[in-house]
Amino acid sequence: MGEAALISLQHVGKSFKEGTLQVLDGISFDVRAGEFVSVVGPSGCGKTTLLRLINGLLAPDQGTVRVKGAAPVPNSDLAMVFQSARLLPWRTVAGNIDFVLALRRLSRKDSAARTMALLGAVGLRDFADAYPHELSGGMQSRVGLARALAVEPQVLLMDEPFAALDAMTRETLRAELLRLWSRRRMAVVFVTHDIDEAILLSQRIILLRPRPGRIEEIVSVDLPEPRWQNDPRGLPAFAQLRGHLWGRIQGMARDGVALEDLARAFPETEGQPRAEG
């Protein structure tokens, strides 16, 4: 925290359907420049809404959202990576990246050079002229990531970017993301369902509870860096954090959050104590 916050949310609330559906309530946290923060919470607790608020696609009903001290506007140093890649199907891979670079008023020549460099960074240089439908799901996700990095954002907002991928691709892309992050050091707000993924990637984890979305707990992750080189999953500290987080989730269940919500929310983390109700 501290005064150097890049993103600052204060008592943020958001509701839909003319105020009848309170989605977020009293959300306060800061993200420092270059920090990697994960947001974890069951389905429907408002994680995507939170990202939209930070991006400036939505305005909060209560409280304030500040990015670099001002209300966020889409475009100003923020970039989104979506769960599905959301590529323009009528443009090639390179064309999709050019699309966002043109929005940032980059000259065509600079844009072409940067596009190729980025595609190289995500291992897709050979696919610059391919159309999205010619790519696998994992490759499409990489293009989505490259597109977001192309605008050289200070903040990368990622909405379950790897959830739709198979375990192996996901593992590769996590490592790639960490590598890119350690090189560029933009702030990352990473939404996920997967507790292991959150611990693996982030420096802090914001755990949300649903209906309305409130902050349950903010946990610091103190694991040795760089994590794409030494996998922390074998460390006792990792197991301890994971145990702690699962404890909190079971706590939520005891507080009356419907069990099937949680089961659906954290599906594929195998081998931890199941919530008993």
Place this chain on the structure above:
Amino acid sequence: MKGRGTGDRTKATPPGSLGFSGPPGQNRTRQRRKIWVVQGLIALSLILGMQLLNMVAGNLVMPTPLSVLRQAIDMWADGTMGWALWESLAVLGAGFGLAATSGVFSGILLGGIPFLGRVFAPFVTAMNSTPGAAFIPLIIVWFGLYTEAKIVLVWHAAFFPILISTAAGISTANRDLTEMAQSFGAGRRVLFWQVMVPDALPSILSGLRIGAAVSTVGTVIAELTMAQSGLGGLMIAAGNRFQMDRYFAVVVVLMALGTLISLGLRQAERRFARWRVVMAEAR
């Protein structure tokens, strides 16, 4: 071999998706050849049927294929058919061209500006649901019986299907893609022209395809009901004089014209909306 090149297409279509298709690859080209053979047989039997009907029921009911062919050659040779075709194409081209530009333009406006779309929806529905023929007397009173009136009739017939298709395509543009563009700071203009309109291109093209088919019908109707001209006029004149061979020669040209137009537009659809076609095939 020529068919080999198309073999890789089969990847996009899962085997069995058509219910009757066998194993992919070579069999695919063999099957296509079989389809051609059967189609040829059907065409041949139609021609034979004409001949048979002629022998049973006489010239008035059905001309012989050969006399139709002879008439066709004569009519092409003396320029009657060429001139009629040109007249029809002029009406069709002008009417469809006007309908395409005005229809796409209004469709983009009505689909892109929800307020306009909602305001005009009942009027568009009412106009589109009225049989086109209902406006013929009005068009005649306003525009007369000649080329202008015919063009107006064609325009009126094709305008609404094109408008409706375009507006629907734009207003249902993929929300995920528009949100993506917005999140990267796309302004209204970029959002509209670089995301919503390309996303709507397949429905715009299918609107144009429907519009072209309707235009062909409209052209013939105009040529029948207003001052007789073009292929429609030639056809009705021959019919009225019971010159059935002449009549059939014209019908064949109309058939070919309609087929060519819709083939051409389908090709354009393939080309400009390739991604959509491929995605549909992969499903």
